[in-house]
Amino acid sequence: MIIAKPKPIEEIIELVKDLKSVLVAGCDGCVTVCEAGGMKEAQVLASALRMYFRQQGKDARVDETSLTRQCDRPYIAQLDDQIEKYDAVVSLACGAGVQFLAERFSKKPIFPGVNTCFIGVTEQKGEWTERCQACGDCILATTGGICPIARCSKRMANGPCGGSSSGKCEISKETACGWHLIYERLKELGQLDRFERPNDPKNWATSRDGGPRKIIKEVSQV
Amino acid sequence: MRLNYPTNIKIVKLPCSGRVDILHLMKAMEEGADGVFVAGCLEGDCHYQAGNLRAKKRVAYVKEILDKIGVGGERVAMYNLSAGQGPRFAEIAREMTEKIKALGPSPIRIAKRKAAGRPTTEEAA
Structure with missing residues (x-):
């Protein structure tokens, strides 16, 4: 899922402080699961903003809602008949939803209302880590199911580099070396010979190097 | 024990302090409470293992928000005591009441009453 984290409240206050009516719109998708922008977070933020306005002596209206997904038109269309009531919307969805x-x-x-961070997984409640950078050309089949693009700090196609020490990356002792993980996993799978066939240089045209991306699945189109 | 504690405290009973949500604390403050304290079991003594530790984190989270919006995080507090510590409860109730009285009425309550044309007794005095 897409992992986000709430923006500091002072940053949001700075954006809305001169307004008279604000809608805080959460999203029931990824940001709900990573506890950054679902209905609960929308309620907490709206309550905080109401208190802020109230003690500033301002009679501002702050409402909250949450849409099933902010990345699909039928759901955001649910705001069509109420959007006029507000001076602005603080969206707690990922950057796509905003x-x-x-x-x-x-x-x-x-x-x-949130900073969208990465595509990742829930390690444990309250902890999320990155797993995918949406490069558009998945090579997990050759790397033991561990992505060197997302897990290696240098995004090396062939590693590890000289900065790998005792399984950790040189950027931090907290960060596992992606290529060390790949080595261990391939060893477990009995595929260490994979290291004798280096990966070709990656074609980044399928990633951001090719500009904003678009996918068309003709059979799904109406 | 017939212990006395200040009458201004309104008790909200919950099965465990782990049930206390961030929103409960926020709503209480938004409604105009001058302060809120959570009375959880002693650390290590939670019947549900970690309810009081969760409450502690949530209280800290709300303190941070209240500080940032100018209401003041010191208006919410977490206390730990066992169900058998009646005298301690009365002591905490007095302690919290004195602390909040020293801070004065909540800025939210002041603003609310001002908006309604009814200044607080403290302001009128």
Whole structure:
């Protein structure tokens, strides 16, 4: 899922402090699971903003809602009949959701309430780690199911580098060396000969080097 | 034991302090409470293992938010005591009441009453 973390409240206050009505819009998708922008977080933020406005002596309206997904038009369309009531929306969805709202409600300022960080997994409650960088050309089949793009700090196609020490990366003793993990996993799978066939240089055209990406699945189109 | 504690304290009973949510504390403050304290079991003595430790983290989280929005994090507090410590409860109730009285009424309550044209007794005095 997409992992995000809430923006500091002072940053959000700075964005909305002069407004009279604000809608805090959560998203029931990824950001709910990573506890950054679901209904609960929308309620907490809205409550904090109401208290902020109240003690500033301002009679501002702050409401909260949460949409099933902010990355699908039918769900954001649910705001069509209430958006006019607000001066701006603080969206707690990932960057995609914020932009999709901004696209639909072109005359309304849409502010991000979270920092979208990475595609990752839940290690344990309250802890999430990165696993994928959406490079658009998956090589996990050749690397023992461990991604050198997401897990190696240098995104090396062939590693490890000289900075790997006792299984840890040179950037931090907390960070596992991605290529060390790949070595251990391939050893477990009996595929260490994989290291005798280096990976070709990666074609980054499928990643961000090719500009904003688009996928069309014709059979799904109507 | 017929212990006395200040009458301004309203008790909300919950099965475990682990049930206390961030939102419960936020709502209480938003509604105009001058302060809120969570009375959980002693650390290490939670019947549900970690309820009081969770409450502790949530109280700390709410303190941070209240500090940032200018309401003041010192208005919420976490206390640990066992169900058998009645005198300690009365002591905490007095301690918290004195602390909040020293801080004065919540800025939210002041603003609310001002907006309604009813200044607080402290302000009127």
